[in-house]
Amino acid sequence: xxxxxxxxxxxxxxxxxxxxxxxxxxxxxxxxxxxxxxxxxxxxxxxxxxxxxxxxxxxxxxxxxxxxxxxxxxxxxxxxxxxxxxxxxxxxxxxxxxxxxxxxxxxxxxxxxxxxxxxxxxxxxxxxxxxxxxxxxxxxxxxxxxxxxxxxxxxxxxxxxxxxxxxxxxxxxxxxxxxxxxxxxx
Amino acid sequence: xxxxxxxxxxxxxxxxxxxxxxxxxxxxxxxxxxxxxxxxxxxxxxxxxxxxxxxxxxxxxxxxxxxxxxxxxxxxxxxxxxxxxxxxxxxxxxxxxxxxxxxxxxxxxxxxxxxxxxxxxxxxxxxxxxxxxxxxxxxxxxxxxxxxxxxxxxxxxxxxxxxxxxxxxxxxxxxxxxxxxxxxxxx
Numbered sequence: 001x002x003x004x005x006x007x008x009x010x011x012x013x014x015x016x017x018x019x020x021x022x023x024x025x026x027x028x029x030x031x032x033x034x035x036x037x038x039x040x041x042x043x044x045x046x047x048x049x050x051x052x053x054x055x056x057x058x059x060x061x062x063x064x065x066x067x068x069x070x071x072x073x074x075x076x077x078x079x080x081x082x083x084x085x086x087x088x089x090x091x092x093x094x095x096x097x098x099x100x101x102x103x104x105x106x107x108x109x110x111x112x113x114x115x116x117x118x119x120x121x122x123x124x125x126x127x128x129x130x131x132x133x134x135x136x137x138x139x140x141x142x143x144x145x146x147x148x149x150x151x152x153x154x155x156x157x158x159x160x161x162x163x164x165x166x167x168x169x170x171x172x173x174x175x176x177x178x179x180x181x182x183x184x185x186x
Numbered sequence: 187x188x189x190x191x192x193x194x195x196x197x198x199x200x201x202x203x204x205x206x207x208x209x210x211x212x213x214x215x216x217x218x219x220x221x222x223x224x225x226x227x228x229x230x231x232x233x234x235x236x237x238x239x240x241x242x243x244x245x246x247x248x249x250x251x252x253x254x255x256x257x258x259x260x261x262x263x264x265x266x267x268x269x270x271x272x273x274x275x276x277x278x279x280x281x282x283x284x285x286x287x288x289x290x291x292x293x294x295x296x297x298x299x300x301x302x303x304x305x306x307x308x309x310x311x312x313x314x315x316x317x318x319x320x321x322x323x324x325x326x327x328x329x330x331x332x333x334x335x336x337x338x339x340x341x342x343x344x345x346x347x348x349x350x351x352x353x354x355x356x357x358x359x360x361x362x363x364x365x366x367x368x369x370x371x372x373x
Binding site (some may be wrong): 178 | 202206211213214215217219220221222223224225
């Protein structure tokens with residue numbers, strides 16, 4: 001059961017006022033959501049876990065900057081998306097789960113041989129994740145937030161730090177690009 | 187979390203992708219964070235605010251009790267024997283202490299008795315020497331100025347002297363003894 005947004009906002013209110021225990025409760029409430037969002041952006045499980053921890057650390061350090069009344073979950077997701085961007089820039093030679101899957105498939109060892117404990121799911125899901133991983137960063141973020149995590153247009157724009165029109169454009173382009181990739185896939 | 191996935195079928199752009207995206211979204215929903223993302227969710231070491239309020243108050247209370255005990259025992263010291271016997275030795279004020287004195291009563295300062303007192307009467311002098319342990323009384327007639335007798339003042343003699351018997355019966359010792367001993371007697 002997903003945590004109530006109003007409860008998350010209340011916890012964030014208290015945490016921003018300096019209550020460390022409340023921030024622990026907030027972390028418990030949002031850690032799964034942040035972890036899934038990191039996975040949706042193409043990170044492997046261990047990298048997604050690290051990104052989640054880093055996002056919570058940054059949120060704790062910058063909890064005083066959070067504005068009361070705004071969406072706390074969107075704020076936290078925005079922090080995570082920034083970390084994911086940094087991760088992709090820093091780990092580009094290492095690649096993402098789709099790169100691992102592609103390398104494993106080329107080596108004939110199957111996707112799980114290189115993906116570690118990451119579970120890509122059935123074959124069609126693996127292909128879809130691989131296709132999402134090939135998207136440009138903005139388009140990948142739009143697909144991950146809008147269609148894989150079910151955020152609204154406004155929430156996606158807030159997380160990505162752009163206008164709603166930009167999100168619409170990026171999502172449309174991403175879907176068209178995904179369709180092309182999947183049609184080319186065997 | 188911000189879930190409640192989109193209505194994929196309502197968007198024409200999702201044609202051919204809605205099924206796969208929904209399945210991938212459900213697959214992500216099944217994922218869970220491996221462990222605890224925040225150490226504060228583990229047993230915490232930070233003390234609550236109430237502790238910081240209660241601890242100084244408790245320290246002050248303990249210090250006050252210790253101070254009260256010290257003051258109480260400092261005012262009424264008990265001897266070891268009294269403590270051993272379970273008796274409490276209280277300081278009793280003397281009848282002449284300021285506590286028992288009448289409001290208008292004046293205190294007279296004590297005058298120290300000089301060690302040697304000369305008492306003169308019509309015919310003789312009496313020297314009362316209290317420098318030694320036992321008071322000594324010497325008598326001398328006014329015409330001779332030589333001590334004729336040195337008598338230690340004993341309790342009995344004091345009482346007799348008070349009655350005026352001993353001094354009245356005093357007689358010069360006979361000079362035939364030749365002991366001399368007078369302060370003016372030469373060898």
